[in-house]
Amino acid sequence: MSSKFPKKERLKREILIRRLFEEGKSITSYPLKLIYLPVHSPAEVKIQCGVAVSSRNFKSAVKRNRIKRLLRENYRLNKEKNFNNIEGSFAFLFLYLGKEMPRYEDVERHMKVILKQFLIKISNEDPVK
RNA sequence: UUAUCAGGUCACCUUAUCGCGCUCAUAUUUUAAUAUGGGUGAGGAAAGUCCGGACACCAUAGUGCGGCAUAGCGGGUAACGCCCGUCUCUUCCCUGUUUAGGGAAGAAGGACAAGUGCAACAGAAAGCAGGUACAGGUAAUGCUGUAGUGAAAUCAGGUAAACUCUAUGCGGUGAAACGCCAUGUAUAUCAGCGUUUGAGGGCGGCACGCUCAAGUUGAAGGGUAGGCGGUAAGAACUUUUGGGUAACCACAAGUCCAGAUAAAUGAUAAGGGGGUCUCUUUGAGGCUUUACAGAAUCCGGCUUAUGACCUGCUUUUAGA
Secondary structure, eight states: OOOOOGGGBBBBOOOHHHHHHOOOOOETTEEEEEEEEEEOOOOTEEEEEEEETOOOTTTOHHHHHHHHHHHOOOOOHHHHHHHHHHSEEEEEEEOOOOOOOOOHHHHHHHHHHHHHHHHHHHHHHHHOO
């Protein structure tokens, strides 16, 4: 898995997103929250990832864009190290829960925490399956 | 000198690394992807959705009533409630000080000679009328004049950011319009033909009018989710010349300039430039690189938000 983040790896289907909110499990490291769900997706795409910011917390479209770009950038840079050897495929949705503009370093720190916790959880759950 | 005022310009730049949308070329493999390389990629307001259009469908967008908008005059424009010019009025300033002349700003500047309404204080009375003092006049009477109140007293009075009237314009819904493909349930769809009753549905509120509507023949469609088109070469932009006081127009030459759809245009580092502060001779160092804000069918305006710089003016206002 490379550090690219093309269209194929993005979460787009409305049905999938609805299922995520209904059935997905979550990991929180405030102000970030990850909702994930194991899915059956095309073989070459292991993880489909989306990003969302509430327009209630940020009225300005510029600020929402900025936060979504920060989240995407950090996911892009960190996914390579973490998911190279992952098994199964997942749908991801990152939410930003905070009400103030984050700094790059904060997003990076919380992103790493969340991804590490996710890997631990997955490795614990896998034997059960 | 600064702020204010008027007009204009820009919206940090370059390189490297990683990355994203669209597109072109080549190669691989195979009909859709991958790789490499090139090109291109947010705004002056993209915003508010307040006006005007283009375009599409609903009847070739109809008739009457109602409703809404606009309102000196002339011009510009595809069109406008926008823009330009000009007249009049109001306010302020200067010259003059009787009239007037100049400058700036503003104006919801058609009609009260159709009807209805409204008008503080003063006043008898601001109109279904009514009357004080003095004088005149008459058969008689506010019948007439003067005084008095008031901005205004039978004057064609004032008022239409009062109803109203006049003139002109306006059908509705908005790209989730609309056209095509495809998925797939079972008659709710479409097309042709036909028809008694016109119940009921649709076409902006109402009326008229139009249209659909039981049957039959044929076709493959609707909800829902998806794809393609619509969709970016245009009332386009830049420059020259000419016309016009101006808004703007004409001719010629050149340019191609975002097309996403859970929504691309980003991140990091270095250098340069800008701003600001401190030390202060040149210069050095620190901080900051910022405001408002993100295309979603496309244009023309208006309004609102907002950083920096440049030019002009000292007539007026405020501070030194």
